[in-house]
Amino acid sequence: MMLEPVLTHEPHAEPDGDFLDAVLHGLSLPKRSLPSRFLYDAHGSNLFEHITELPEYYPTRTEIGLLRSQAGEIGAALPSGAVVVEFGSGSSRKTELLLAALDRPAAYVPIDISAAALYPAARRIAQSFPDVDVYPVLGGFHDLERMRLPLGDSRLVGFFPGSTIGNFSQRAAVEFLLSARRLLGPGAVFLLGVDLQKPLDILLPAYNDADGVTASFNLNLLARINRDLEGAFDLAAFEHAAIYNERYQRIEMHLRSLALQSASVAGRTFCFAAGETIHTENSHKYTPEGFERLARDGGWEVSQVFVDKNRLFSVQLLA
Incomplete structure (x- = not known):
């Protein structure tokens, strides 16, 4: 039975300021990266549920x-x-x-x-x-x-x-x-x-499915930045990339810039070279x-x- 009152624990809040600080910090690193927890907003969580039902996953x-x-x-x-x-x-x-x-x-x-x-x-x-x-x-x-x-x-x-x-x-x-x-x-x-x-022929498709659901999941992070942090990323100018890092024995998800470009977040501008990536998640x-x-x-x-x-x-x- 569900016990009442429900035992709850007030979590640390995650206001927009925490998201903004993490994004500004991550995009300022020599090797750009963003915390994977920000992939899971409401839309991202729904996309991930879809991913778990894909034949490749x-x-x-x-x-x-x-x-x-x-x-x-x-x-x-x-x-x-x-x-x-x-x-x-x-x-x-x-x-x-x-x-x-x-x-x-x-x-x-x-x-x-x-x-x-x-x-x-x-x-x-x-x-x-x-x-x-x-x-x-x-x-x-x-x-x-x-x-x-x-x-x-x-x-x-x-x-x-x-x-x-x-x-x-x-x-x-x-x-x-x-x-x-x-x-x-x-x-x-x-x-x-x-x-x-x-084997990689099993592993890689699980993180780069034919229907592009994982790509949408990854790119949704940029859409969230645009929506919540006054971002100006052109989602069509980035692509999803999943690679296996042999040294660390992990799949890495990245967002790869398709051209020399710039994007802004809360008034700060970041320049991206063609082929440069933003590292978004690991799966060891x-x-x-x-x-x-x-x-x-x-x-x-x-x-x-x-x-x-x-x-x-x-x-x-x-x-």
Whole structure:
């Protein structure tokens, strides 16, 4: 059931000034870059949901298939009567599969920065699982250190699907894992979606689909700058580019300038050479050994690894 009053946590605000400061700073760097979180305004979030349904985009369907096909094994590895704490819960699409696999889950705590996504999803989960108490928490990853979960001595299961951990830098991923460890406390376990390294003929199309949805998602960042920050970017003068960085073992999304041009943001002008890019997002791909090192640096040990039959994607249990 949905508990009232809803447990909420007031997140740090993200006013236009924060967006403006980040854009002005990022466009002033020698290698221009913008924080990937700004891709996810309302329109960007809708486009990303569309991306997850594309035939080229293997992560979502593979992870869902894995949660379904290995539900028994995953459920057996997790404690009975657990409280599931999901980070960046969004639509909670995969949560129902996990809750159904658990033995008598006691409560579900979705954490998300978007109230528009958080509360409808929490109500849906409460309706689908009437015996599970649902405590939606409004907050972002940067709020983890300030959160307190009044759940008594319940055994906690962290849940972070989607390989979102791969969008973080190495340092940010370690900091997130450490923060999650402190929030969840001793005795907790943590179930994460982790994307694996694979051939480029599978990897690259997932981030550069034939229908151009990912391109629209990336270019929407410039449209958002134009709309919210008095920007003057010509979207037709930039193109989406997805490349694999072998050194850092990650897909990088960029916006590439098609010509020598200038664009302005809040009265400041920036010049772009033909071929110059704005780096907008990373998606790291891991070897089992590489993720094991990352988990250990973040205060966890890999306990079990669940992998699909084609070894494209993994769900990893940390303890």
